[in-house]
Amino acid sequence: MLIGHPEPPFIFLEMLRRRVTRSSGPEPESLDCPPKTPDNREMRDSPTAPLTDRTDKEVEDHTDNLSPIDQMADMHQTRSQKWKVILIILCLSVTVSVTLSSPLVTFRTNFTQAHSLPPPVPSTCPLHIANETITPVKGSTHLMVSAYQDHREGGATRIIAMVNRDRPMSLYCVLCCSGHAPQVAPAAVVTHSVHYGYPYVAADMLCLEEPGCNATHITLGTSLDIQDSLNQTFLSIQNRERREEDFPFYLTMCMSSMFGDYNNVQQFVQTMEFYKLLGVRRVVLYLTSCGPDLEKVLQYYAEEGTLEVIGWPINNFLKPSTGWKAQELEGDIHLNGQLTIMNECIYRNMYRSRYVLLADVDQLLVPASHSSLLPLMEDLQRQHPDAAVFLMETHLFPATARTATQDHSARRRAPGVDLLDYVYRELVLEDAFRSYKMVVNPRLVLQTAMFEVTQSYGDSVRVPSDVCKIMQVKKAQRESWTNEQLILDRSLWEFGDYLVPSVDEVLQKLGIQTSPWERVVL
Secondary structure: OOOOOOOOHHHHHHHHHHHHHHOOOOOOOOOOOOOOOOOOOOHHHOOOOOOOOOOHHHHHHHHHOOOHHHHHHHHHHHHHHHHHHHHHHHHHHHHHHHHHOOOOEEEEOOOOOEEEEOOOOOOOOOOEEOOOOOEEOOOOOOEEEEEEEEOOOOOEEEEEEEEEOOOOOOOEEEEEEOOOOOEEEEOEEEEOOOOOOOOEEEEEEEEOOOOOOOEEEEEEEOOOOHHHHOOOEEEEEEOOOOOOOOOOEEEEEEEOOEOOOOOOHHHHHHHHHHHHHOOOOEEEEEEOOOOHHHHHHHHHHHHHOOEEEEEOOHHHOOOEOOOOOOOOOOOOEHHHHHHHHHHHHHHHOOOOEEEEEEEOOOEEEEEOOOOOHHHHHHHHHHHOOOEEEEEEEEEEEEOOOOOOOOOOOOOOEOOOOOHHHOOEEOOOOOOOOOOEEEEEOHHHEEEEOOOOEEEEOOEEEEEOOOOEEEEEEEOOOOOOOOHHHOEEOOHHHHHHHHHHHHHHHHHHHHOOOEOOOOOOOO
């Protein structure tokens, strides 16, 4: 039912037809309709007026009394009256149809005459655009992170989010369309299967838009009330242009989040310089907080263009856990939201990088038979053309098993772990849990967990350790390990001739130096 609109045209035409045939008053004037004829006789008096109460006999008697000239004049007048009625009906029906074709926006002119115009296309969508990485969904406990167009899923927009598993609710996508009114549609909520028992979990919100929308911004609402939704904060939709080649970067490293007073300067600089040596030109880090010395280092690499720092203020919204098991640690989400970060980084770099390495801040991907990562990945892809994921096994180098075999006395020392000091790694037992980090083709990955990709369009391949491995220095899994029970592995030393001077140069530029025995406890 149309509220505030005139009756449908066909009803108007019927009313108009009856009014014209029975009216005894003068004809109404119309701006666009034909002017009145000189004959001022009423329509009702015309002997040939349609639908009159006079009989055919009366009409015949009337015409019989007229002369041939008068009959011709009467016939001409009759035809003229017919055309006037038809034109009046057509003019009024067109006016009614145009009026009903669009909603009314009424305003008053100086002549107090009301006019109706179609409403303008809303230009206020979006009113507010997110300037933080994490945005709460109004009226819910859920959090939005970013939005990306997914050309593989029918052009749907995918919102990376963190949702409360204990409080599920219906959500709606609100899309700002280019040159059109906003659209509202139900959101398909896809929660990830891995959450380690914490109430908050990584999730994807899939939103479909109608043809022609060409959405630029999007948000989530809890109702279909579009006016209320327009006042919320919108996310810019990224990845609107698809790319399958000519990427700006060959391989991008996505680091896990950094939080607390982390100040491991020596190891971070070694990690950055090592990956630069291997051909990595872009590293992405999600930062919650860090120590003062490391903050200088992050600024240095960001200005250099190698490091992209993404603010990650998760502690403003949740109580993140700093560990793994929810039964042992308090918190709302696992390990500072690392699962959300990993998925977000994949979509962020989907069309910017051919490959993406998912690893922690304290992990190095060390090739055994290649000088850099480009020939390594080319060989692996050639051997496994259908692979979307390459799994590299993590090997632990116990922090207690140091060596001073190589002379590092000329090397500058900064706060943190010196990776070149550690050449003994643990033996991986047959029945032990095996941890992996991944190099992925981001255009073939839908969802990832910590140690494996859970949804993809390709195969997952485990790369042998004699081809490459992940090196990580951390507390030993077994306190009883001795150097004789560990495996001597000097793979990193092969890069020492480059690594030592490049690290020294960065530390010297930053003015960060401590005595050789000052170290950070892991």
